[in-house]
Amino acid sequence: MADKIVVAGVSVDTRHWIGGQRVASAATFTDNSPIDGRPLGEIARGGPAEASAAIAAAKAAFPAWAATSRTERARILHAVADGVEKRIEELAIVETNDNGALLRSHRRGVMPRVAHNFRFFADWLLKLEHEDFETRGHTNHVSWDPAGPSVLITPWNAPLMLATWKVAPALAAGNTVVLKPAEWSPLTASLLADIAAEAGLPAGVLNVVQGYGSEIGDALTSHPDVRRISFTGSVPTARRIAGSAAANLTPLSLELGGKSPLLVFADADLDLAVDLAVEQYDNAGQVCLAATRILVEEPVAEEFTRRFVEKAATLTQGDPRHESTDIGPNIHPRQLEKIDAFVQRALAAGARAVIGGHREDTQYYAPTLLTDVAQDSEIVQEEVFGPVLTLQTFSTDEEAVRLANDTRFGLAATLATGDPERAERVTAQLVAGTVWVNCFFVRDLQAPFGGSRHSGVGREGGTWSFDFYCDVKNTVTAPNGWKNHG
Ligand SMILES: NC(=O)C1=CN([C@@H]2O[C@H](COP(=O)(O)OP(=O)(O)OC[C@H]3O[C@@H](n4cnc5c(N)ncnc54)[C@H](O)[C@@H]3O)[C@@H](O)[C@H]2O)C=CC1
Numbered sequence: 185m186a187d188k189i190v191v192a193g194v195s196v197d198t199r200h201w202i203g204g205q206r207v208a209s210a211a212t213f214t215d216n217s218p219i220d221g222r223p224l225g226e227i228a229r230g231g232p233a234e235a236s237a238a239i240a241a242a243k244a245a246f247p248a249w250a251a252t253s254r255t256e257r258a259r260i261l262h263a264v265a266d267g268v269e270k271r272i273e274e275l276a277i278v279e280t281n282d283n284g285a286l287l288r289s290h291r292r293g294v295m296p297r298v299a300h301n302f303r304f305f306a307d308w309l310l311k312l313e314h315e316d317f318e319t320r321g322h323t324n325h326v327s328w329d330p331a332g333p334s335v336l337i338t339p340w341n342a343p344l345m346l347a348t349w350k351v352a353p354a355l356a357a358g359n360t361v362v363l364k365p366a367e368w369s370p371l372t373a374s375l376l377a378d379i380a381a382e383a384g385l386p387a388g389v390l391n392v393v394q395g396y397g398s399e400i401g402d403a404l405t406s407h408p409d410v411r412r413i414s415f416t417g418s419v420p421t422a423r424r425i426a427g428s429a430a431a432n433l434t435p436l437s438l439e440l441g442g443k444s445p446l447l448v449f450a451d452a453d454l455d456l457a458v459d460l461a462v463e464q465y466d467n468a469g470q471v472c473l474a475a476t477r478i479l480v481e482e483p484v485a486e487e488f489t490r491r492f493v494e495k496a497a498t499l500t501q502g503d504p505r506h507e508s509t510d511i512g513p514n515i516h517p518r519q520l521e522k523i524d525a526f527v528q529r530a531l532a533a534g535a536r537a538v539i540g541g542h543r544e545d546t547q548y549y550a551p552t553l554l555t556d557v558a559q560d561s562e563i564v565q566e567e568v569f570g571p572v573l574t575l576q577t578f579s580t581d582e583e584a585v586r587l588a589n590d591t592r593f594g595l596a597a598t599l600a601t602g603d604p605e606r607a608e609r610v611t612a613q614l615v616a617g618t619v620w621v622n623c624f625f626v627r628d629l630q631a632p633f634g635g636s637r638h639s640g641v642g643r644e645g646g647t648w649s650f651d652f653y654c655d656v657k658n659t660v661t662a663p664n665g666w667k668n669h670g
């Protein structure tokens with residue numbers, strides 16, 4: 185196996201990064217580009233041995249990193265952000281080749297956000313405090329102590345953005361990290377390891393191991409030296425991780441799937457509502473937050489559908505490296521098969537494809553809108569993770585809320601309405617970690633982020649991230665301090 189591959193002119197090390205060293209594995213796996221299925225290279229395929237080595241390195245590096253002052257930790261995280269900013273173009277081009285998402289989004293939105301993830305949590309660390317309070321003259325002081333080695337397991341739909349949304353707060357908290365990126369998109373995590381080392385992050389503080397799901401994952405998540413596990417991905421994998429973490433009672437943060445609704449009320453600005461709906465095809469529908477169930481109030485349903493079809497027809501599907509492309513490929517032929525199977529079962533059950541309903545080839549799926557779908561049908565209840573939306577109608581606010589809440593998920597909801605009171609009333613009744621009113625995907629890192637029900641466990645973001653990654657401590661001091669006990 186070659187130690188390095190070159191992807192669109194960028195050299196990427198294909199080995200693990202453990203304790204500040206590149207480490208090869210005897211086994212490898214092939215990483216293919218979703219753009220055309222071509223192999224990008226052979227990647228080191230870790231297992232229990234690599235998992236143990238990475239956790240040992242994280243454990244060894246922990247005391248010194250935990251003892252590093254907040255200002256020094258923040259300084260190094262800002263230096264990582266500087267390194268990301270210097271390499272935005274390289275990161276963007278590698279990520280697009282590896283996961284197929286749009287190059288223009290990576291350049292302008294995603295990679296700047298990666299840098300921001302580091303800057304934000306570095307700055308938040310410096311202002312993290314809880315005002316002291318008194319109990320019968322005693323002072324309560326709250327502090328956030330580093331917890332220890334943290335295992336971070338991330339998916340392929342937004343690889344570096346979702347990885348750094350976990351890596352940055354974990355490092356800011358004073359924890360050391362073992363990051364395992366998804367096997368379908370491992371490359372930018374390796375570049376991050378280089379950037380972090382160049383920024384002065386000490387050896388062993390960030391470790392990156394690659395490998396297939398449970399082959400390496402079980403050893404990472406069941407290890408007794410791991411103090412935190414944060415995972416973004418599917419519900420079945422979350423169950424398995426929770427099972428293996430249970431033996432050690434390792435605290436978990438789980439950000440899982442969604443089947444979020446977009447509620448379009450008759451009083452909405454219909455053009456805005458249509459824009460919000462068409463936006464759900466972003467990243468070829470591979471977004472956990474996507475509002476894939478469009479619920480439209482009966483009187484405007486026909487007009488909404490007409491305008492939606494018109495707008496969707498303006499989308500360009502194709503090579504994600506081209507500036508004019510709006511929808512790229514799906515991550516893997518297996519994912520495409522899964523998407524198509526969902527759609528064909530829905531059509532067989534009586535759904536009607538207003539647009540799409542078929543694959544374009546082995547990597548691209550036609551943007552699809554399905555109507556005549558039953559609330560209890562698979563296509564309405566299960567996450568497809570492709571460019572597939574359903575449309576249902578409702579007649580009253582009560583019905584809208586009932587339909588919106590009637591899945592096992594609860595990640596997000598989007599409302600289009602011209603009535604602020606209705607927005608407030610409906611929002612209060614929705615089960616969702618995030619509700620957007622007349623907007624979508626406006627994200628602030630200080631906001632709590634996560635899902636209810638099967639969409640997740642816990643919240644990350646701002647202080648919530650530190651609450652998760654740290655051992656939160658309350659110190660109660662008697663009125664006369666230590667002198668009180670002589
Ligand atoms: N919430 C989200 O953002 C995401 C949701 N999904 C959903 O999951 C479906 C399947 O996609 P997959 O790639 O199979 O998701 P997955 O949940 O299996 O994979 C996500 C990550 O978990 C890792 N993993 C798998 N098994 C593991 C184990 N036993 N221990 C530790 N880590 C393990 C994978 O290697 C990858 O890094 C998608 O169709 C979509 O519905 C997938 C990716 C992201």
Ligand SMILES: O=C(O)/C=C/C=C(\O)C(=O)O
Nearest residue numbers: 341349470471472473627
């Ligand atoms: O943190 C964000 O801003 C976005 C998160 C998106 C996902 O978790 C996803 O698409 O899987």
